[in-house]
């Protein structure tokens with residue numbers, strides 16, 4: 384008997400790990416996956432924030448949750464994080480590579496360490512995490528990898544050299560991994576958000592002229608509200624998206640439609 388379409392969005396029995404899941408968009412997506420039925424682990428470099436988020440999600444949803452400390456730009460940390468996630472929840476079915484940073488500035492003003500840090504966290508870390516979890520998903524015949532891209536995966540803004548380069552890379556990493564695991568039941572997709580009011584964007588939020596300049600670029604005429612990322616994550620994590628792989632879902636108020 385085929386499931387009704389809404390049932391295909393359920394994540395009961397699934398186990399998810401969200402990097403950078405302690406706050407911002409990662410926290411919203413972790414809560415959403417738990418509301419859809421998944422047990423969730425959240426990981427970042429700040430264990431206390433992860434613990435607070437994990438406890439809040441467990442209290443709200445009744446799902447099992449775990450808080451993990453890791454710098455996902457380091458292979459050894461990623462391997463330890465994977466062992467701890469599996470010990471806490473069991474095998475991971477859904478990986479959201481969400482941890483990210485931004486260092487803004489004109490190319491000539493940025494230091495080598497700025498470039499290295501952004502590329503390590505935004506682009507190398509999704510590779511490191513996917514190569515730990517993806518093959519295990521493939522061996523079990525079901526899995527979901529969701530990478531956080533950006534509108535800057537496909538457009539450019541001056542002053543964003545490392546960030547835009549990393550997010551463009553994320554999109555092609557998504558496609559390569561999608562091809563590698565296409566026959567194994569593991570889909571790999573990207574979510575590409577427009578601007579959302581998180582800690583990452585404090586600089587823009589505090590500058591009325593920059594804030595307005597962004598709003599003027601958005602056909603919907605406003606920034607995204609944090610909850611508006613949730614549906615994309617649940618969809619791509621679920622059986623409802625079983626024929627979607629190597630794709631990018633833009634949640635950007637129409638910015639990239641122009």
Ligand SMILES: NC(=O)c1ccc[n+]([C@@H]2O[C@H](COP(=O)([O-])OP(=O)(O)OC[C@H]3O[C@@H](n4cnc5c(N)ncnc54)[C@H](OP(=O)(O)O)[C@@H]3O)[C@@H](O)[C@H]2O)c1
Pocket residue numbers: 402403404405406407408409426427428429432453454455456480481482483484504531532533534575576577578579580581582583584
């Ligand atoms: N907000 C937007 O407008 C927007 C738009 C497009 C794309 N995105 C993307 O969406 C994702 C989430 O962004 P956000 O705005 O929610 O950011 P955020 O509020 O600043 O949260 C980022 C999270 O990533 C974690 N993180 C950073 N470096 C890490 C590392 N090396 N290892 C482990 N965790 C690390 C942070 O925790 P610690 O620092 O404590 O480790 C934090 O929990 C990012 O990939 C971002 O590029 C955001």
